[in-house]
Amino acid sequence: MRDPYEILGVSRDATDEEIKNAYRQLARKYHPDNYANNPLSDLASEKMKEINEAYDEIVNSRKGGSSSGRSSSNNPVYAKIRTLISNNRLDEAQRELDSFSTADRDAEWYFLSGSVLYKRGWYSNAYSAFTTAVNKDPSNPEYRQALNMMQRQGSGSYSGPYRSGGNMGGSCSACDLCQGLICADCCCECMGGDLISCC
Helix, strand or coil: CCCHHHHHCCCCCCCHHHHHHHHHHHHHHHCHHHHCCCCCHHHHHHHHHHHHHHHHHHHHHHHCCCCCCCHHHHCHHHHHHHHHHHCCCHHHHHHHHHCCCHHHCCHHHHHHHHHHHHHHCCHHHHHHHHHHHHHHCCCCHHHHHHHHHHHHHHCCCCCCCCCCCCCCCCCCCHHHHHHHHHHHHHHHHHCCCCHHHHC
16 A cells, blocks of 8 residues: 555644545545446545545554554455445445344444435434444544534535435424425315325
């Protein structure tokens, strides 16, 4: 592997905050969600993997720990799952995830599971999976970023790659419910009935 500082584009005497900011910028640029249905998705996934490994190596060396890093750094199955997710091949990604025993489901597994759930529109389950990933590996910025994005999405203020057209499940208001019922009533009346008889 190349010099991790060179990969992140920072000097060896950069502060921890500068390193974290450089990592975040690169992670936003090369995140697999940005390359869905794009011929460059495989290259972006490889670049993202290299960035993650470089960041992990720097963080671990500065903490004086071993370079164990995240489990994905040496796990080709996780790299394959990331590629499947970025290509919207969610059923295949889910089959790969399901092949892990419960004992082997680490923080990376929960992050990838959350990514699949999110893309399926199951926001509450995705939020739970991202929370578990962060709890298992609190120092991982990628997991924390996904969780933070979903938290901002719940308040309706986020417009990035984890934002969908609607609100996160479970966050609708009484006005949303009323509007839905009025719409349903109108649809039923158009079909020659009313809401009571249609339901």
